[in-house]
Amino acid sequence: DADVTQTPRNRITKTGKRIMLECSQTKGHDRMYWYRQDPGLGLRLIYYSFDVKDINKGEISDGYSVSRQAQAKFSLSLESAIPNQTALYFCATSEGRSTQYFGPGTRLLVL
Amino acid sequence: AQKITQTQPGMFVQEKEAVTLDCTYDTSDPSYGLFWYKQPSSGEMIFLIYQGSYDQQNATEGRYSLNFQKARKSANLVISASQLGDSAMYFCAMRVVISSGSARQLTFGSGTQLTVLP
Numbered sequence: 001d002a003d004v005t006q007t008p009r010n011r012i013t014k015t016g017k018r019i020m021l022e023c024s025q026t027k028g029h030d031r032m033y034w035y036r037q038d039p040g041l042g043l044r045l046i047y048y049s050f051d052v053k054d055i056n057k058g059e060i061s062d063g064y065s066v067s068r069q070a071q072a073k074f075s076l077s078l079e080s081a082i083p084n085q086t087a088l089y090f091c092a093t094s095e096g097r098s099t100q101y102f103g104p105g106t107r108l109l110v111l
Numbered sequence: 112a113q114k115i116t117q118t119q120p121g122m123f124v125q126e127k128e129a130v131t132l133d134c135t136y137d138t139s140d141p142s143y144g145l146f147w148y149k150q151p152s153s154g155e156m157i158f159l160i161y162q163g164s165y166d167q168q169n170a171t172e173g174r175y176s177l178n179f180q181k182a183r184k185s186a187n188l189v190i191s192a193s194q195l196g197d198s199a200m201y202f203c204a205m206r207v208v209i210s211s212g213s214a215r216q217l218t219f220g221s222g223t224q225l226t227v228l229p
Binding site: 033040041042043044045048058059088090092097099100101102103104105107 | 115144146148154155156157158161202204206215216217218219220221222
């Protein structure tokens, strides 16, 4: 089984809808991250969490919110989706400052 | 400014030959880490290799090696004996200090699309 899983893997939604992307990990890492990737660009950090009670905004947090329900679970919400949030979303985990390991990604299309 | 630059949008290499993917970085933090990730067409991000700023030797992982030239602020990825399965997008990333405190985050370059020709 994969160490970092994301659900759903693909999602199509309409403008204005609320959606949630979920991430789970079995690596036992304390830190979790959400990134988005747009064509021609590298990954950009949306939010990160160093433990259950620690949530921090990343480079591009506007329009997003997160919840760290447990050490192993970190979800990303789009309260009111808009077309320019169409992207590939990645969850990642790390133990402290060590290497980040990524989930398989969620492809989101906002119509 | 803390930045990663990959100047090669696309590269071609013949199967079984070596290829170098360029990465330059800019940071004022004396302690930093450099990473390479591979993204095949299926989309997942696969960690390849890591180099710490204080590491004395260049990192190697199988067919991957990192040519770390600290004075030039470059961290090029060398893939030896290219295989068809190496065709993918490759991202260079740097772990840098976040301005709000001591926490660090990864910042990514724009990637290089490598195509291995049979």
